[in-house]
Amino acid sequence: MIQMTLIQIDNYGPWTVTPTPRRESDLQILQAELYADLQRQFAAKQGLVFFMRFDNMLAISNGMDMEDHLRIQESIGNRYPITVSMGVGTAQTPYDAQRKATRALQSHGGAQSEDRKEVLAIDALADDEGFVQIAHIDINGITETLTDTMPAYDTSFVVNRVQHFLMKKLIKKGSLLFFIGGDNFMSPCNGLAPEGLLKIINEIKDEINIALKAGIGKAPTAEKAANLADLALEEIRGGFTYDLVHLMKE
Amino acid sequence: MIQMTLIQIDNYGPWTVTPTPRRESDLQILQAELYADLQRQFAAKQGLVFFMRFDNMLAISNGMDMEDHLRIQESIGNRYPITVSMGVGTAQTPYDAQRKATRALQSHGGAQSEDRKEVLAIDALADDEGFVQIAHIDINGITETLTDTMPAYDTSFVVNRVQHFLMKKLIKKGSLLFFIGGDNFMSPCNGLAPEGLLKIINEIKDEINIALKAGIGKAPTAEKAANLADLALEEIRGGFTYDLVHLMKE
Amino acid sequence: MIQMTLIQIDNYGPWTVTPTPRRESDLQILQAELYADLQRQFAAKQGLVFFMRFDNMLAISNGMDMEDHLRIQESIGNRYPITVSMGVGTAQTPYDAQRKATRALQSHGGAQSEDRKEVLAIDALADDEGFVQIAHIDINGITETLTDTMPAYDTSFVVNRVQHFLMKKLIKKGSLLFFIGGDNFMSPCNGLAPEGLLKIINEIKDEINIALKAGIGKAPTAEKAANLADLALEEIRGGFTYDLVHLMKE
Amino acid sequence: MIQMTLIQIDNYGPWTVTPTPRRESDLQILQAELYADLQRQFAAKQGLVFFMRFDNMLAISNGMDMEDHLRIQESIGNRYPITVSMGVGTAQTPYDAQRKATRALQSHGGAQSEDRKEVLAIDALADDEGFVQIAHIDINGITETLTDTMPAYDTSFVVNRVQHFLMKKLIKKGSLLFFIGGDNFMSPCNGLAPEGLLKIINEIKDEINIALKAGIGKAPTAEKAANLADLALEEIRGGFTYDLVHLMKE
Ligand SMILES: Nc1nc2c(ncn2[C@@H]2O[C@H](COP(=O)(O)OP(=O)(O)OP(=O)(O)O)[C@@H](O)[C@H]2O)c(=O)[nH]1
Ligand SMILES: Nc1nc2c(ncn2[C@@H]2O[C@H](COP(=O)(O)OP(=O)(O)OP(=O)(O)O)[C@@H](O)[C@H]2O)c(=O)[nH]1
Ligand SMILES: Nc1nc2c(ncn2[C@@H]2O[C@H](COP(=O)(O)OP(=O)(O)OP(=O)(O)O)[C@@H](O)[C@H]2O)c(=O)[nH]1
Ligand SMILES: Nc1nc2c(ncn2[C@@H]2O[C@H](COP(=O)(O)OP(=O)(O)OP(=O)(O)O)[C@@H](O)[C@H]2O)c(=O)[nH]1
Ligand SMILES: [Ca+2]
Ligand SMILES: [Ca+2]
Ligand SMILES: [Ca+2]
Ligand SMILES: [Ca+2]
Known part of the structure; x- marks a missing residue:
């Protein structure tokens, strides 16, 4: 919960x-x-x-x-x-x-x-069994392909487009999506399996040709879940996993 | 400029x-x-x-x-x-x-x-002839139709959708669009005629059934232009003009 | 402690x-x-x-x-x-x-x-027996006698002088004194009896003719102690006690 | 003015x-x-x-x-x-x-x-002839003699004492004194000659044995005056002048 x-x-x-x-x-x-x-x-x-x-x-x-x-x-x-x-x-x-x-x-x-x-x-508070699952979703290589080459507004236009697509797909899974600055999004996503998120990322690659990666964290609090998601993202960035979606738990 | x-x-x-x-x-x-x-x-x-x-x-x-x-x-x-x-x-x-x-x-x-x-x-600074044109665009009656009746995330989903449509249409006119909170957007829009913006607003009404209104301000600085845009918006809100787009100059 | x-x-x-x-x-x-x-x-x-x-x-x-x-x-x-x-x-x-x-x-x-x-x-953390005693010390009627009649700097000069006298007297009791704005001071004062503080307040009245009052709070945390001190000060202000120093505990 | x-x-x-x-x-x-x-x-x-x-x-x-x-x-x-x-x-x-x-x-x-x-x-605004004179007064070697050796409160006690003495002496010259953090004071002091300030600094050395130095700046605005005062203070700190009070103008 x-x-x-x-x-x-x-x-x-x-x-x-x-x-x-x-x-x-x-x-x-x-x-x-x-x-x-x-x-x-x-x-x-x-x-x-x-x-x-x-x-x-x-x-x-x-x-x-x-x-x-x-x-x-x-x-x-x-x-x-x-x-x-x-x-x-x-x-x-x-x-x-x-x-x-x-x-x-x-x-x-x-x-x-x-x-x-x-x-x-x-309405109700979560009990001790409650947990938080957060995905930290990030665009690959935005600096080289967009920030350093395109007009600043065009880059933000692309980021907004990605947001729009992610929102539309995630809401069907009961997951939310928030822009957190740069080329980063956070998705509270309890109940979404890593494979489900991978499928969405693949679809977006096909549909608008933007490559994403996502670290997922699962923990009793938002802070810990977000931190694990960050670490999972760094694993992908560092090449320690081939997957575009990587989950870490407490 | x-x-x-x-x-x-x-x-x-x-x-x-x-x-x-x-x-x-x-x-x-x-x-x-x-x-x-x-x-x-x-x-x-x-x-x-x-x-x-x-x-x-x-x-x-x-x-x-x-x-x-x-x-x-x-x-x-x-x-x-x-x-x-x-x-x-x-x-x-x-x-x-x-x-x-x-x-x-x-x-x-x-x-x-x-x-x-x-x-x-x-690259270059504007000279004394320079001016700023800003449109303050707002969703009609969002409080009643969305904020007070729909889940909060759904409302923000709608707002994001409106943003996406506005961005796509305005960029073709050389105008930008920024979300400024609530159900509000500001568009730096030098070179865009009020009729051009009205056409966009009408299209959005047709395409996604969201009613917008816009005040436009034109002045030597961003602050004054934004302020005039706000006043123009209040004219519409107050029923002092029938138009959905209203322009005020210094 | x-x-x-x-x-x-x-x-x-x-x-x-x-x-x-x-x-x-x-x-x-x-x-x-x-x-x-x-x-x-x-x-x-x-x-x-x-x-x-x-x-x-x-x-x-x-x-x-x-x-x-x-x-x-x-x-x-x-x-x-x-x-x-x-x-x-x-x-x-x-x-x-x-x-x-x-x-x-x-x-x-x-x-x-x-x-x-x-x-x-x-060096060491306080255990569960630990507690905080705080005095909230305030100048009587500063608005009428000083703020509204004297030059602003002269008023602050007086406040600084009171601070100096309070610091000198309190340090001998192992108590500290901090200016917190306006005509207010807070004194962490574990170990100081209300009578001890009253004596100091009386001395200051004699020496520099400034009338003070003080609420004291005693509680497990600084927040609660400060809050009780405030309430004690309001008791004096409201005339519910004749004393110039009033203590409230949890 | x-x-x-x-x-x-x-x-x-x-x-x-x-x-x-x-x-x-x-x-x-x-x-x-x-x-x-x-x-x-x-x-x-x-x-x-x-x-x-x-x-x-x-x-x-x-x-x-x-x-x-x-x-x-x-x-x-x-x-x-x-x-x-x-x-x-x-x-x-x-x-x-x-x-x-x-x-x-x-x-x-x-x-x-x-x-x-x-x-x-x-009441009145200053005209173009107006100027600001500010002294930036600082305690010599407070880090070694106090901050790193005495209890933190004792150091602040000394600083407060210095403030009290400076205030008392400067007000007679029509100058103000404000604590700005650390071991630093700023004195708006139009009309005070560098010699007058030097005399005060010498008196404080005699009376409470605290060594001060002061940079003075004179300029059309507070920002420039404060900046010049800082530079003058650095001249003293760097040993480029033997005086304990040093004035710089635009
Ligand atoms: N809020 C937030 N923003 C971040 C974080 N990490 C990066 N960013 C933002 O994302 C922008 C792009 O940085 P990166 O994602 O490292 O750059 P990149 O070129 O896309 O490189 P790769 O993602 O490694 O392919 C930065 O300017 C930051 O604004 C984060 O943890 N939180
Ligand atoms: N940044 C910004 N936000 C505003 C401004 N005015 C309103 N808002 C935001 O917009 C939200 C909705 O307010 P309104 O637009 O007044 O409400 P409404 O129900 O849509 O009513 P109408 O626009 O009058 O039809 C508010 O909660 C604010 O967050 C503004 O001038 N600037
Ligand atoms: N930090 C802080 N400042 C306060 C507090 N209460 C009052 N002040 C400040 O003290 C100033 C003087 O307010 P009072 O003490 O109410 O005024 P007074 O004229 O001295 O009246 P009495 O104390 O009732 O005799 C205010 O402008 C505030 O700056 C407080 O709880 N905390
Ligand atoms: N507000 C403000 N504080 C300063 C400034 N410079 C130093 N300080 C403060 O003064 C403290 C002491 O620093 P110094 O004055 O450099 O140290 P010191 O040991 O006294 O050394 P000398 O003055 O060089 O003899 C610092 O921790 C800062 O808090 C300044 O320009 N403005
Ligand atoms: Ca990235
Ligand atoms: Ca609205
Ligand atoms: Ca008071
Ligand atoms: Ca110093």
């Missing part, structure tokens, strides 16, 4: 244009710092946050309880002009976990409701 | 895995804080940065000269474990400006070269 | 002037952000950091073990151009705890040694 | 305890980040901020006009749970400049007034 937390800024849309539209640079700074801040606080509990849409973020939160979530909400409320609400869900797949987390939060009111503020809606 | 700056972290890929893969949460915090920091410094000169791939960011920098860029590079070098190089280009369209900015930087060495460090490569 | 951690930037002096003196604003931002960052990470473990000299900070760290300290050092090393070493000491009084923490670190090399880097030197 | 800006958090005292005392670690993070943020924004205009009491900061702002101050206030208001008011004053000495800045702000209401919010009160 994987546990996911949806973090949503309360009534953010109206705030951004009240009384007149706030300077976009300020909104960008606010969003990036809020994300960095939440990341630091979830990381202190071995969780991992994905920025997603910035006003709505998803985190893997196995090992974190109600108290941990409340502390973070309070700390944000003390230091930002906005507050955040959270929903927590647990399921066999990341897709279902975020679905339950979302529903739990939605049942307390809409994202632009004026009444909903700093809600913490927990 | 629009002036664009490519900001690239020097030799970042190798650094992230030396001596062993660095904790992903730390990389995420580093990237988000670097972006927020650059945004603040460009904003002080009325520029605007887009995070793009985080290790490669694009900024609109009309009005900023060599000295301004050098100061920012030095300040980043003083406070982060990494350094940044920059390329600056100017052209009739944003696409061409970033292409020239990229080429200027690439000519000084690759992104993972060990020798290239804190390079500032200026 | 109170546990204290000395955090020292490695070889910082030389770095600030290499190759030429770095811009002072950058150093100030670096120091303030490093402090805020450490505070957030210690707070996630119920610790509390005092900025002291910024290149040397002292933290109360009861409840934090070797692993907790190592994680923080690694995270700083991943995101800043500098690294930090730490010493940890435990004793009956805060003064002795920081003395042991300092000595533990000093035995591994000097603050400007080129060889010493990211050292963690633990 | 030197221009100084007083930055004051609006109605901060009551906010820190409403509805119950906020977590001290959160307040510390808020204060440090606010200071770093203001520093970055003033630095973009060649100004320099001193944290002073954190809820009341003083900045040297020669070269900054009304528009520059308004932008900063707006940006803070967009990203923090609190707002700031400012007063600006100009005079022959830094002491008088901050006095005028304070009075200008005080005339708009008290620091804990519920009505005063985001006020900008400008």
